[in-house]
Amino acid sequence: MSNIAEGFDCDSKVEFGRFLGIARRSAVEVQSLLYVALDVDHMTSKEFTDLYEQARKAKALIGGFKKSLTPRT
Secondary structure, three states: HOOOOOOOOOOOOHHHHHHHHHHHHHHHHHHHHHHHHHHHOOOOHHHHHHHHHHHHHHHHHHHHHHHOOOOOO
16 A cells, blocks of 8 residues: 555656556565465464455456556557
């Protein structure tokens, strides 16, 4: 969310798109860290699955937002 907020103040769609890319990669980081939390028994399998799916949806939404900034040909 912070990457998107920071990018929102950019002067161009290209630069904003770069921040959206960073935000999407941050969601991938979250997914990776969820595996770590599961491996050390910090969460249940159900909690892992639910949170992993939320991160997947966030990635999809961010990706769609970024794609909407690109002019259609």
